[in-house]
Amino acid sequence: MNSSLQNLPELDRIIHEPARLTIVALLSSVASADFLFLLTQSGLTKGNLSVHLSRLEEAGYIQVEKTFRGKIPHTEYHLTQKGKSAFDQYRKSLSSIFDK
DSSP, X not given: OOHHHHTSOOOOHHHHSHHHHHHHHXXXXXXXXXXXXXXXXXXXXXXXXXXXXXXXXXXXXXXEXXXXXXXXXXXXXXXXXXXXXXXXXXXXXXXXXXXX
């Protein structure tokens, strides 16, 4: 194996998946976002978005808050401290790949 490839940083596979990277990037720019915002901004289908949000929640990268607005369910998502740290590390790792 090429020695320069051996020195590449390990990328977080949870964040590296394109749909999850989009979600984490969106959430990193806001305090919180609801499902509809993430749906319209990400371009994902409802089912696909739900699956990726669940994976990020399982990893502890996002927190989900379910409430009601009157009788209508409302779900908000935000990055946890673990998610913010993981995204920062991901960006640093990616940057170091291009700086080589």
